[in-house]
Amino acid sequence: MGTGTLALGGFLCAVAVAAGAFGAHGLRDRLDPRQLELWETAARYLMYGGLGVLLLTLGELVRQRPPGPAPILLAGGAAVFSGSVFALALGGPRWLGAITPLGGAAMIAGFLLFVWRMLR
Numbered sequence: 663m664g665t666g667t668l669a670l671g672g673f674l675c676a677v678a679v680a681a682g683a684f685g686a687h688g689l690r691d692r693l694d695p696r697q698l699e700l701w702e703t704a705a706r707y708l709m710y711g712g713l714g715v716l717l718l719t720l721g722e723l724v725r726q727r728p729p730g731p732a733p734i735l736l737a738g739g740a741a742v743f744s745g746s747v748f749a750l751a752l753g754g755p756r757w758l759g760a761i762t763p764l765g766g767a768a769m770i771a772g773f774l775l776f777v778w779r780m781l782r
Contacts, residue, residue, distance in 0.1 A: 667719040667733045674712030674740060681705040681748065697751045704747035711740020711769060718776045725780075732776040739768025 682705035685693075689701060715733040722729045743765025746758045 664719055664723045664729055667715060667729045667737075670737050671712050671715030671719060671733065674708055674715060674737060676712075678705050678709035678712055678744075681708065681744075693751065697753075700747050700751035704744040704751065707747070707769075708740050708744040711736055711744070714740075714769070714773065718772070721776065721780065727779075730775070730779055732772045732779065734772075735768050735775060736772030739765045739770075739772060741765070743769060 682702065685698060685701040685705060689698065693701065714736045718733045718736060719729045722732075743762055746754075746762045746765060749758050750756075750762075
């Protein structure tokens with residue numbers, strides 16, 4: 663399970679870099695400044711999620727334990743948070759803004775669950 667979650671973290675990081683580059687080069691002339699700011703925020707938080715998945719998984723593997731649910735919560739949260747913000751940046755329906763905090767809450771829960779597991 664450790665290699666799968668490491669791969670997932672790496673994949674999220676790769677998508678974050680690609681999305682950031684696409685925003686900077688492919689969308690710069692198509693989005694207004696606010697939309698571009700949303701796009702950059704989504705790419706940044708996707709990178710935070712990917713790096714977090716990598717670190718959480720490595721932390722568990724160092725302790726010779728399976729990663730548990732924390733990296734999956736973090737990855738899912740990053741996908742929901744960033745996906746909804748990417749969609750909003752591209753003019754998606756405003757109701758997606760109600761979903762964004764759910765992704766953020768899942769990311770926070772993933773980090774807190776990791777802290778709890780490290781302290782036990």
